[in-house]
Amino acid sequence: MMETSNMETIYQHIAYILNAMIPEDWEKVLLYAEMREGYGQVFFYFYPLGSNIPVYSLDIVDQYIVDSRNFGSLEDQLFDCCEQLWNEFHQQEQEQWTCFTYILKHTGEMKIQYNLKYS
Incomplete structure (x- = not known):
């Protein structure tokens, strides 16, 4: 049986960090993580409130006035x-999963999907 309390805490921390990284009100966030031994990458897109045009996480520092050091620390x-x-x-x-997709809505609703094999 898998212990989920640690995972729930991590999910909540991810949501907290995402909220801190996004410099405006948002509707939905789509995070993608890929992990393997010795390799990992994480990025996300968010939809600003009232917009259907996503903003890529790597574009936030260029598109918004944010402290790049603080943003880097949050990354x-x-x-x-x-x-x-x-x-x-x-x-x-x-x-262990290889790909992780985390969808968070501004209401707090989240959807999580793991892919266990790298394709």
């Missing part, structure tokens, strides 16, 4: 959370 924290989630599967003796 590192986001990566660390995804890596903790990846490691949690190993600690729970579950097959």
Whole structure:
């Protein structure tokens, strides 16, 4: 049986970090993480409130007035959370996922999908 309380805490921390990284009110966030031994990447898109045009996370510093050091620190924290989630599967003796999709709505509703094989 997989212990989920650690995972729930990580999901909540991811939501907190995403909210801190996005410099305006938003409708929905789509985060994608890919992890393997010795490799990882994390990025996201968000939809500003009332817009159907997504903003790519790597464009935030260029498009908005944000503190780039603080933003970089939050990016590192986001990566660390995804890596903790990846490691949690190993600690729970579950097959580690390779790709993780996390969809968060401004209402707090979230949808999570794991892909276990890299294609």
